[in-house]
């Protein structure tokens with residue numbers, strides 16, 4: 776999995792503090808003042824100002840299983856590599872660590888190769904990619920652009936960076952947190968372990 780920042784709101788902490796101050800028609804006195812205000816907003820549970828900052832990430836090499844989970848977050852925007860137009864390659868599959876640890880990774884890979892051979896055979900026989908893909912595994916890798924606002928990133932991190940969440944989406948949530956906490960420490964610092 777590779778997670779790269781594509782775009783972020785310029786000065787996201789400044790933007791959130793500026794939006795929050797509208798309620799009192801107040802003004803701030805610089806970065807530390809903005810951060811103090813954001814920490815108070817967090818304490819009060821005053822979350823709507825956090826919607827005024829957003830970030831877009833390019834997420835590469837996650838499974839279709841992870842895709843199914845992240846797309847459940849309805850406040851996100853998504854643009855996903857198409858399996859209708861782009862041909863999948865046999866090495867584009869996520870192999871879970873548990874498969875390696877159980878010593879069955881050769882069986883896993885043999886089965887994947889066999890599925891891809893059938894996929895290729897169908898393409899050669901004229902079956903369109905959008906139909907031939909039905910035989911590919913849920914571990915097939917995909918890439919997507921993902922965008923949402925900081926309130927929703929906090930929510931995703933809250934419920935996906937936990938032991939209850941599946942490992943792959945947990946890693947994705949950890950990546951979001953690592954990068955977002957650099958960009959806006961006062962927004963995400965309380966979510967770092």
Ligand SMILES: Cc1cc2nc3c(=O)[nH]c(=O)nc-3n(C[C@H](O)[C@H](O)[C@H](O)COP(=O)(O)OP(=O)(O)OC[C@H]3O[C@@H](n4cnc5c(N)ncnc54)[C@H](O)[C@@H]3O)c2cc1C
Pocket residue numbers: 847848849850927930934935939940941
């Ligand atoms: C550990 C774990 C296990 C899971 N297991 C399953 C499973 O077995 N099967 C399954 O189908 N899903 C499962 N899910 C997915 C889960 O049910 C949610 O679909 C997913 O986490 C999206 O989160 P969300 O619904 O909070 O909202 P998001 O779409 O991220 O929305 C953010 C928030 O906006 C509000 N909101 C959004 N839409 C509405 C709405 N229509 N009405 C009211 N409020 C709304 C809610 O407050 C919501 O929390 C699991 C999730 C986790 C974290």
